[in-house]
Amino acid sequence: MSKADPAAEQAASLAALQRGAAGMPATLGEGCTRRFDPEQLSEAHGTEFPGAACAWQAWLAAQADTQKA
Numbered sequence: 095m096s097k098a099d100p101a102a103e104q105a106a107s108l109a110a111l112q113r114g115a116a117g118m119p120a121t122l123g124e125g126c127t128r129r130f131d132p133e134q135l136s137e138a139h140g141t142e143f144p145g146a147a148c149a150w151q152a153w154l155a156a157q158a159d160t161q162k163a
Contacts, residue, residue: 119134119135119139120134
């Protein structure tokens, strides 16, 4: 019975974890002002929101109604 190389086992385990892991996009700033770098974001990061303009207009209308009341 031969023993497996512990370093090889660890490398294989790490590789399996990395295949299923999500990565963070690049960020700008520090602390409370830290934010994603808009130039590094793409559709792959889920930045497409075709209904954004409609949602924004609905929110603005709701805010205007609230202020009138």
